[in-house]
Amino acid sequence: MAGKKKAGYIERFLKKADKAIDEGIKKADEALEDAVEFGEMAASQAKKTSEELTKKALKEKEQIKSRGVKKINDGIAVAKNATSKKEExxxxxxxxxxxxxxxxxxxxxxxxxxxxxxARI
Structure with a gap:
């Protein structure tokens, strides 16, 4: 009878261990699903932020280009005026x-x- 008692005890222990393992796997799966969901959210936010920064960078590029062209044109005009004044x-x-x-x-x-x-020349 002592052998049966031990056998029943081991079976219960193994069932509890199996149940604990199943619960651990279930929790790990839930954590993985949450991680995937948060990862997708983070990727989506990163994409949105990247698009916003790209638009801002393009706008700033155009502004810088415009200012550069204006400065070049102003410099050319000054040079032309200086040349024509010397000739005059x-x-x-x-x-x-x-x-x-x-x-x-x-x-x-x-x-x-x-x-x-x-003195002017």
Whole structure:
């Protein structure tokens, strides 16, 4: 009879162990399902954030490009103005030289104007 008692005890122990293992597997499956669900949510949020950042970056790129083009155009305009002003100044010097030779202006007046014009160039 002692042998039957031990056998029944072992069977109950094994059933409890099987039940505990089944419950552990069930909890592990539930945790895995939750992890997958949270992972999908995180991936979705990451995708959304990535799309928003991409749109923002593209907008900023266009703004920077626009400002760069404007600065380049402004620089070109300044360079053109500087060049044309130099040409105008040189033409003015020629005219002043002719006026001096013709006696319309004095040597002193010519030198004063020449000094101002050359300072600009």
């Amino acid at each position: 100044d040189l033409a003015t010097l020629e005219k002043l030289g002719k006026l001096r030779k013709a006696g319309v202006i004095t040597e002193k007046e010519f030198q004063e104007k020449k000094k101002k014009i050359l």
